[in-house]
Amino acid sequence: MLHPAEPWQQSGRWDLIGDELFRLKDRKEADLCLAMTHEEIFTTLALELSSYKQLPQVWYQIQTKLRDEPRPKSGVLRVREFTMKDSYSFDLDQAGLDVAFANHYTAYQRIFARLGLSAVPVEASSGMMGGAGSVEFMVRSDAGEDWIVVCPTGDYSSNVETASAVLAPVEDPTPASLEKFATPGVRTIKGLEEFDGGAAANRQIKSLFYVVDSDLVVVLMRGDHSLVEQKLLDGLSVVEARPATADEIFAAVGAHPGSLGAVGVEGFRIVADLALKNRGGMTTGANDDDFHLRNVDMDRDIRVDDWLDLREVLGGEPCINCGAPLEVEKTIEIGHIFKLGTRYSEPFGATVLDENGKSQSIFMGSYGIGVERNMAAIVEANHDSKGIIWPVSVAPYQVVITVLRPEDADTFGAAIRVYDELRLAGVDVILDDRNERPGVKFADAELVGFPLRITVGPRGVESGFLELVTRATGEIEEVSVGDIVGVTRDRLVGSPQ
């Protein structure tokens, strides 16, 4: 969908979002974009609402979305243009939004179950959507690109972008005075671990320099911990940040990556991961190439502006709710629901009058399901070496009638009769009357993945028994012509829905 720039400027996302928003100009040089989601448009439509009596409402559509991905990949899983079923809820207050959100949560779980998908709801970052609180629905798959953290006891699940875990305490030595020492050629955490007089990774402070809104920000992590960039973005309430270049860093502190630290650094915002809180006896770069500092005390030596949870949770770390070892799994994101609150209604002035005649910004929610991704996830979860095995609920047809020798009038007539009877019985059936060899037609039916196949050939017509094959199991049943409709319906009910 082509959108004018104005609504996107009004929400602020025109400037907030980077190259992922596909911008273009028309012949009059007017700014346009290809919509990556439709909050702006639905909020504009919501300007029509004027009274609390019109709320709550839920609107939905199935629409094309476009995101200018740096690198589309993985077949249909990550593409520039895709189809999304998105809905938007409108409520008078937070309580109403909570209800709409909970309803969607339940409905989505039922949708995914009917699609034959085992969807795991997880806490997630709202990213560029804004608002507070969001839940992603994930399906475990090696083809996925998202990592989630789950507790095997079922009391915790989160995208790694928001996940936390209990941190094992570290015993620090008694405080000592800061000491600068030469570390010729040492440029990495590992290098400093192996250096004589160096320090274990969990006794080091890793200093990362980022550019946020064209300002330099120093990010401090424990040496053995990895930064989750999304946590940094969320913690700083920004949508974009990038690592500073070596040149930018040198211009700022006079040292190169590998010898960086935050001790005595002034003029930049310094944010530190919670794992460093109260730590002492640490080792870090001295902002002087080939020199490090030891006996660094976080409280005494570093002016931290913000303490944030920034680190990546690893498998095996204790759950924050029950202490059980967490598991990290690769998944496909098949749905994402957001509590937008007044993130969009306020800048657009989408308000209604409440029962006291007072103007209130509408509380909105936004709920998306990626259609192609769901199909891909279904196929990933339901296939074998021969092809797809569609669950009955989403199969293009529930039954295929494979007619052998369709030019034989008796055989074709029998096939048509079964076809008509099944249709009358409400079964979604397709007739393969192509003049192909049996092997070709069987193989095609299995590749496409119809849940059931009925074979009608001269042999069966003569004997009065037809072959009913269940795709998922390969089970073959000989069913009399008179029973075929009933047995077929029984098998459909018994199949995965």
Next chain:
RNA sequence: CGGGCUGUGGCGCAGCUUGGUAGCGCGCUUGUCUGGGGGACAAGAGGUCGCGGGUUCAAAUCCCGCCAGCCCGACCA
């Protein structure tokens, strides 16, 4: 954006190093046989070799530029 690679009948590819007649498989057309797990034989049709420029007597092949796509990484609600 960094690294690697590909673009040749409808589809999948070979040919390019070493310039000279565009070839193979599948599919398609016609015919005969065949007919319950991807048939056999025979005869055919079908190609601006991604686009533009250059070198050359001669370019699918060598050189330059561009476009599109794929893989790894970065990035990605």
